Amino acid sequence: MHVPDGFINAPVSAVAGVVAAGAVAVSLRGARRELDERTAPLAGLVAAFIFAVQMLNFPVAAGTSGHLLGGALAAILVGPYTGILCVSVVLLMQGILFADGGLTALGVNISVMAVVTSVVAYAVFRGLAKLLPRTRRSITVSAFVAALISVPAAAAAFTFVYAIGGTTDVPVGSVLTAMVGVHVLIGLGEAAITAATVGAVIAVRPDLVHGARGLTAPLKLRIDGELVDAPAAAPAPVAARSPRTLLLAGLGTSLLLAGVVSFYASADPDGLEKVAADKGIDAKVEDHAAAGSPLADYGVEGLDNARLAGGLAGVIGVGVTVAAGTGIFWAVRRQRTNDTSPAAVPDLRENA
Numbered sequence: 109m110h111v112p113d114g115f116i117n118a119p120v121s122a123v124a125g126v127v128a129a130g131a132v133a134v135s136l137r138g139a140r141r142e143l144d145e146r147t148a149p150l151a152g153l154v155a156a157f158i159f160a161v162q163m164l165n166f167p168v169a170a171g172t173s174g175h176l177l178g179g180a181l182a183a184i185l186v187g188p189y190t191g192i193l194c195v196s197v198v199l200l201m202q203g204i205l206f207a208d209g210g211l212t213a214l215g216v217n218i219s220v221m222a223v224v225t226s227v228v229a230y231a232v233f234r235g236l237a238k239l240l241p242r243t244r245r246s247i248t249v250s251a252f253v254a255a256l257i258s259v260p261a262a263a264a265a266f267t268f269v270y271a272i273g274g275t276t277d278v279p280v281g282s283v284l285t286a287m288v289g290v291h292v293l294i295g296l297g298e299a300a301i302t303a304a305t306v307g308a309v310i311a312v313r314p315d316l317v318h319g320a321r322g323l324t325a326p327l328k329l330r331i332d333g334e335l336v337d338a339p340a341a342a343p344a345p346v347a348a349r350s351p352r353t354l355l356l357a358g359l360g361t362s363l364l365l366a367g368v369v370s371f372y373a374s375a376d377p378d379g380l381e382k383v384a385a386d387k388g389i390d391a392k393v394e395d396h397a398a399a400g401s402p403l404a405d406y407g408v409e410g411l412d413n414a415r416l417a418g419g420l421a422g423v424i425g426v427g428v429t430v431a432a433g434t435g436i437f438w439a440v441r442r443q444r445t446n447d448t449s450p451a452a453v454p455d456l457r458e459n460a
Contacts, residue, residue, distance in 0.1 A: 120273025125215030138189030152434030174294030179225025180255035196221035259295035267305030366422030
């Protein structure tokens with residue numbers, strides 16, 4: 109659903125840029141409460157994994173494909189604020205290095221693909237998690253439903269932006285129907301990927317899944333015929349458990365998906381591209397400002413072997429994304445540490 113340059117006019121694109129910048133600023137502050145020494149590197153890996161899986165377009169209808177948006181997955185794994193930042197990092201890397209998603213439309217893309225998906229998905233996820241039994245299975249089911257709903261929500265958000273600032277005269281109703289219809293199908297793929305990934309992480313390190321925290325029901329004991337909460341057990345020293353194995357496995361999987369599996373992805377246009385072509389909203393699309401990038405269109409310039417060019421571009425993309433994401437999230441984590449350090453806390457005794 110990467111919006112190219114020319115779909116949305118300049119004033120609305122500028123407003124969307126301001127909205128996106130505000131959302132990122134708020135997320136940077138919110139992420140300080142979500143990140144710790146274990147989840148900061150995980151967040152960088154989540155961004156890289158989303159980049160890799162977004163290269164795997166899957167067929168959803170005749171002549172149409174879809175790909176992961178990633179907001180639901182990121183929000184559930186590392187928190188909604190950090191999730192917005194994860195997807196924003198991916199979109200920034202894609203726009204600058206791979207000419208995917210317009211640079212003037214970056215604000216639109218962040219607002220639609222990062223903010224809307226993360227916020228909607230996490231709200232649905234938390235609501236379902238409170239209603240369903242507190243089990244690992246219910247978390248996985250909640251992740252599936254949340255991801256499914258987040259994709260047509262993003263499609264509706266794009267239609268709203270198009271209704272305000274679209275550069276072509278196409279009935280908004282027909283755009284909304286087409287966008288939501290095809291993205292419901294794409295949402296099924298998103299939901300399957302999200303649920304499978306969340307379930308896999310929960311199976312090995314449930315302590316690292318942000319959305320699974322605090323969902324364990326207390327043990328009940330029957331005493332004199334009445335059920336009472338059992339005394340809380342001493343917490344397991346999970347902080348001492350290194351997530352290195354999970355991180356290495358996730359990085360290896362991301363490199364494999366981007367470097368090898370991506371060659372077999374569907375070549376059909378994705379949902380937005382198909383709707384744009386069918387409805388004519390791409391009549392004023394503009395060439396990407398980074399079209400001359402050596403990695404444009406997910407291929408390495410100068411390599412004639414398509415498989416090698418695409419695989420190498422994917423590996424580079426994963427590497428750059430994990431490096432940029434991890435650097436950003438460690439900086440946010442360090443800022444949290446500085447804010448709570450003894451030197452940052454005023455000594456009230458001095459004013460006594």
